[in-house]
Amino acid sequence: MNACCTARIARRRTRSARAWCRARAPVRRITRVGLTMTDDVITLAMGSGGRCSAELIDTIFLPVLGNPALNALDDAAELRIEGARLAFTTDAFTVQPLFFPGGDIGSLSICGTCNDLAAKGAVPAAVAAAFIIEEGFPVEELKRIVRSMRESADMAGVHVVAGDTKVVRKGEADGLFIATSGIGSVMPGMRVSASLAREGDDILITGTIADHGIALLNTRERLGFTPEPRSDVGHVGEVVTRIAPLGARIHAMRDPTRGGVAGVLNEIARASGVTMILREDALPLRPEVRACCELLGMDPLYMPNEGKLLVIAEHGATSEILERIRGTRAGRDAAIIGSVGPRRRSGPAPLISLQTAIGARRFLPPPEGEQLPRIC
Amino acid sequence: MNACCTARIARRRTRSARAWCRARAPVRRITRVGLTMTDDVITLAMGSGGRCSAELIDTIFLPVLGNPALNALDDAAELRIEGARLAFTTDAFTVQPLFFPGGDIGSLSICGTCNDLAAKGAVPAAVAAAFIIEEGFPVEELKRIVRSMRESADMAGVHVVAGDTKVVRKGEADGLFIATSGIGSVMPGMRVSASLAREGDDILITGTIADHGIALLNTRERLGFTPEPRSDVGHVGEVVTRIAPLGARIHAMRDPTRGGVAGVLNEIARASGVTMILREDALPLRPEVRACCELLGMDPLYMPNEGKLLVIAEHGATSEILERIRGTRAGRDAAIIGSVGPRRRSGPAPLISLQTAIGARRFLPPPEGEQLPRIC
Numbered sequence: 001m002n003a004c005c006t007a008r009i010a011r012r013r014t015r016s017a018r019a020w021c022r023a024r025a026p027v028r029r030i031t032r033v034g035l036t037m038t039d040d041v042i043t044l045a046m047g048s049g050g051r052c053s054a055e056l057i058d059t060i061f062l063p064v065l066g067n068p069a070l071n072a073l074d075d076a077a078e079l080r081i082e083g084a085r086l087a088f089t090t091d092a093f094t095v096q097p098l099f100f101p102g103g104d105i106g107s108l109s110i111c112g113t114c115n116d117l118a119a120k121g122a123v124p125a126a127v128a129a130a131f132i133i134e135e136g137f138p139v140e141e142l143k144r145i146v147r148s149m150r151e152s153a154d155m156a157g158v159h160v161v162a163g164d165t166k167v168v169r170k171g172e173a174d175g176l177f178i179a180t181s182g183i184g185s186v187m188p189g190m191r192v193s194a195s196l197a198r199e200g201d202d203i204l205i206t207g208t209i210a211d212h213g214i215a216l217l218n219t220r221e222r223l224g225f226t227p228e229p230r231s232d233v234g235h236v237g238e239v240v241t242r243i244a245p246l247g248a249r250i251h252a253m254r255d256p257t258r259g260g261v262a263g264v265l266n267e268i269a270r271a272s273g274v275t276m277i278l279r280e281d282a283l284p285l286r287p288e289v290r291a292c293c294e295l296l297g298m299d300p301l302y303m304p305n306e307g308k309l310l311v312i313a314e315h316g317a318t319s320e321i322l323e324r325i326r327g328t329r330a331g332r333d334a335a336i337i338g339s340v341g342p343r344r345r346s347g348p349a350p351l352i353s354l355q356t357a358i359g360a361r362r363f364l365p366p367p368e369g370e371q372l373p374r375i376c
Numbered sequence: 377m378n379a380c381c382t383a384r385i386a387r388r389r390t391r392s393a394r395a396w397c398r399a400r401a402p403v404r405r406i407t408r409v410g411l412t413m414t415d416d417v418i419t420l421a422m423g424s425g426g427r428c429s430a431e432l433i434d435t436i437f438l439p440v441l442g443n444p445a446l447n448a449l450d451d452a453a454e455l456r457i458e459g460a461r462l463a464f465t466t467d468a469f470t471v472q473p474l475f476f477p478g479g480d481i482g483s484l485s486i487c488g489t490c491n492d493l494a495a496k497g498a499v500p501a502a503v504a505a506a507f508i509i510e511e512g513f514p515v516e517e518l519k520r521i522v523r524s525m526r527e528s529a530d531m532a533g534v535h536v537v538a539g540d541t542k543v544v545r546k547g548e549a550d551g552l553f554i555a556t557s558g559i560g561s562v563m564p565g566m567r568v569s570a571s572l573a574r575e576g577d578d579i580l581i582t583g584t585i586a587d588h589g590i591a592l593l594n595t596r597e598r599l600g601f602t603p604e605p606r607s608d609v610g611h612v613g614e615v616v617t618r619i620a621p622l623g624a625r626i627h628a629m630r631d632p633t634r635g636g637v638a639g640v641l642n643e644i645a646r647a648s649g650v651t652m653i654l655r656e657d658a659l660p661l662r663p664e665v666r667a668c669c670e671l672l673g674m675d676p677l678y679m680p681n682e683g684k685l686l687v688i689a690e691h692g693a694t695s696e697i698l699e700r701i702r703g704t705r706a707g708r709d710a711a712i713i714g715s716v717g718p719r720r721r722s723g724p725a726p727l728i729s730l731q732t733a734i735g736a737r738r739f740l741p742p743p744e745g746e747q748l749p750r751i752c
Contacts, residue, residue, distance in 0.1 A: 061522060082460035084460040090505065132508070135420050137418040146437060164466055165422070
């Protein structure tokens, strides 16, 4: 643990943080079952990006709306229109608080959408934004958020080409929600999907994990950690453009947002029907984030990121891919963190395991319950 | 006034309806000024689709996010990607109640998005949907809404290819909001925009006006009108496909949702720099809707529609266009309701005027204030 970091944490803050943690039951300790679609009302856990979200999708959305593009459950759907190969994605952003170290709901909404397109191997072409605003929301804050959207859009070289604004009465929404959607042009040679991971592939991450989750937690719960953890909200598009020439050897890409690295890898493993093993000592983690996680009992593997990309590629290509990623501004801390194992056996066996620093092995199940509501 | 309709309205209901009306100050009677961007907080009026919405867009969004596609302020933006000519649109749906005679938030969200594409002369190719759900929302209602989305999507021949679900705590949203976005392929020969209306053009509407607004009002405020007014939620895509061969002679199309016919025509007149004149006796209006409007003191020209299209086209082509529209299921009540007049004089002169049945003329300013919050 980083002594400098922990020494500065007020005792009162630490106690309240621990209480917060217990109240929200860290992912790996949750044992409650049957809270999902046996319920007759929507629960917070169904928006967690974990097992309950998957059940919501599997039992309500896919049986009715299902089609090949939607069923792939990738970050973006792939379409062909008039011969153009396009990616199309949407996301609702309900993050709380709206402003946090490293970003705000504006930058988050643009980066989130552009990263979903990038994770499908696409260059963003246009973004649309729909705002749901609570009556009484400060105009100055809205202006700040819109400026932040513009800056993020400029960084991705994209315009916000369409928009909509709805205002609801006081108490009918919590400040501001933004739903963004994006269209992109899939780069030639790119054909990635959550269902294409193969045994023997390596798993890479483009940088440090858990930054966004810890930054949000520290701000929202006023935990007072110093140095103040900052969100990693940012674009991964440059990384994807750099590795695109190796596209044929890249099988799957995802940005590990809700559910974190463990959550998203569980989704890929499930879709591809494979197992995966991660190496704890290979996980890039900022010292202050590691310290916060240890103190709070949070598992960084389940904490969301907002400027990182998981890349699953042929073993023989990963050293070149890693070199290319490290040559970008967003990818300096990139690392190979594990590999894809054999196809899973039938039954409910865990898909992802972690080899710990002392050589033990622990399983990483899909997240269950809601660890951090309104994180994005 | 339809005696049958009014006779059945309980006196108590009528009083409460009149009180509701006064509280919300019908558009044409609003005289309050300075409630818009001189305020430092967002007001309900800024989501009305009227003057305050325009000011919000003009002062906050366009100066920062502006680009040619967004500045056009059409229902959908036009883009070229890899040679394909595409339309792209987004809308947030916050309608209350979620279920109403003739539709629900599910059908509304799909029809609204497909109609925005159709109004740009495009055939819908794909829709994406982002859900913001309040914790505790009934699963059965969500299932019903998702089924309704599927039915509406089938009618338009389109798939929901991407989605997102966020759940917020109880009290942080009001039941369910849906943001949908859509991509479409612009039909050859179609080049419509709000800025292309010209002097001498005719103004057509594809059917009866104000149906959605009156249906919502009757349901939400439990006014008890019988026969029960039904929303016109539906697709206008068939109409657009039928008139597409005359595309070169069609200059502008819009679906008159928020702000109604008068609101949307004000936007077109402003963008094109023209005036317009409507004929009251040409406006198609269901008897029960006319009766409700008269009783409540609501102006049907400002009431929203959700399955209608305004078409502004060369005078010489309108009889053929009208015939084609009337040949579709959605366009049986289509009518020519007015024409585009000379370019507007400088200054704040009203852009739209109505020739009443008795030959008088009244102006139709852009809607101001919020007549019907959460109508779509």
